[in-house]
Amino acid sequence: MTETPKDLAEEAQRGRSERTPWLALTGVTMAVAAIVLAILVVALLVFYLV
Numbered sequence: 001m002t003e004t005p006k007d008l009a010e011e012a013q014r015g016r017s018e019r020t021p022w023l024a025l026t027g028v029t030m031a032v033a034a035i036v037l038a039i040l041v042v043a044l045l046v047f048y049l050v
Contacts, residue, residue, distance in 0.1 A: 012023040 008023055011017050012020050012027070014020075017023075
């Protein structure tokens with residue numbers, strides 16, 4: 001069963017599924033990881049290039 005990100009977002013928004021907390025937690029974790037990764041890349045570039 002393949003679900004698109006749009007389907008998962010709609011399911012999480014409805015909030016009627018047992019998977020809703022896990023879907024929301026996964027989304028938040030991925031967003032925070034992307035921000036941390038971006039900060040880390042910038043910090044390493046500044047460290048090595050300056």
